[in-house]
Amino acid sequence: MRPHAEHQYADELAALAAADDRPRPPGWRLSPQAVVTYLLGDGERISPKYVGPRRLVEVAVATLATDRALLLLGVPGTAKTWVSEHLAAAISGDSTLLVQGTAGTPEEAIRYGWNYARLLAEGPTVDALVAGPVMVAMRTGAIARVEELTRVPSDVQDALITILSEKTLPVPELGTEVQATRGFNVIATANDRDRGVNELSSALRRRFNTVVLPVPSSVEEEVGIVTRRVGELGRALELPEVPTAVEEIRRVVTVFRELRGGLTADGRTTLKTPTGSLSTAEAISVITNGMALAGHFGDGVLRAADVAAGIVGAVVKDPVSDAAVWREYLETVVRERDGWRDFYRAARAAL
Missing domain, CATH: 3.40.50.300 (P-loop containing nucleotide triphosphate hydrolases)
Structure with a gap:
């Protein structure tokens, strides 16, 4: 393979x-x-x-x-x-x-x-x-x-x-x-x-x-890594063609960086961190899985609903403590963020 x-x-x-x-x-x-x-x-x-x-x-x-x-x-x-x-x-x-x-x-x-x-x-x-x-x-x-x-x-x-x-x-x-x-x-x-x-x-x-080896230093660097590797994996696995959705990749990367760093991107809100590592490799896996969902069971366009289940699975490793961290993040950060309402609804539905 x-x-x-x-x-x-x-x-x-x-x-x-x-x-x-x-x-x-x-x-x-x-x-x-x-x-x-x-x-x-x-x-x-x-x-x-x-x-x-x-x-x-x-x-x-x-x-x-x-x-x-x-x-x-x-x-x-x-x-x-x-x-x-x-x-x-x-x-x-x-x-x-x-x-x-x-x-x-x-x-x-x-x-x-x-x-x-x-x-x-x-x-x-x-x-x-x-x-x-x-x-x-x-x-x-x-x-x-x-x-x-x-x-x-x-x-x-x-x-x-x-x-x-x-x-x-x-x-x-x-x-x-x-x-x-x-x-x-x-x-x-x-x-x-x-x-x-x-x-x-x-x-x-x-x-x-x-x-x-450090984690990627910026959102742009990490988005670039995920985008490139997702494209390579999609071709290697012969997944149905799904247009690269940089916006969804950016959202996944932002969520992972904020939760593993314990701070929102604007530096205003301190966050609880889950037990998982939320690495770049896991972000790649979430997006690749979303592409498979969009290609096989969706309309061929990567949407928030396609990545929501994967991102919940990546964040919630411990069904008690991590679930509480994720719910708090959704209600205090994602719910109030402009343009993220579709992601909020999809993530809530995936819980």
Whole structure:
């Protein structure tokens, strides 16, 4: 349904590589400058994959050209996974060497495992060893990705320390080790709101350079991000053609920004905040769902009623506390706002 970045944007990567005459770090397919251009776009042939401060992207790319790993930190929905995928695609041409962090992630996911049938039949041998994504990245000089690192148990996290500091992965069962090929590095992501779940040890944190991905700085920037991604998703999912409704997108973005910030756009009214993150990614989901409703069950025009159900579902995660926050917001802000009467009625009906 969604090709990996290196396949979806193969033409752009090939064009950048053909025109790239700057020095490339060992094992890299593009120079650092070309990687930044791939991420941010050039206004012509290269589409922007991330909208944000250029310096922040430059710091992330420069980190990967050193011996330090990169930790992308931010609240949910700030494109940490998206950025890590595109960085790996641009640098290594392979974004699939991925460890998905959960509370049940075993140490084998980061180091290596065994084919137990062969292990029982032959004992520990090279053929019985099953290389994990990090080991494969070390052997091939590629970028490995670790998603949601702070959800991984602390003792499993620390399996990365030797890998990142010594650039080796010992295999004591075979009396050998895997040494990293130049070009190898690790990109990890972590959620700001997961602090205290499994915080990184000081020894592991020292191996990372942390880059914090912020929420979009302005309404216009966030509206632009949502509009572009909704268009891309609509084409990828082959949704019925629905004209882009910037006004509805602006309303959803405004609601999300006000509720997550606890303040109306004019700065006059303090608001209670719901328990959910209300990220840009969730705004994209609300609009995409609204387009599906408008295309399949409506008149082909995105209206307030098409986004109301989705936005209520995004805001009201807790049926008690969040519902109270949402009702108060509707009555004190939305009801009194000029031009929002249709949205108010649709949102009330969706409760």
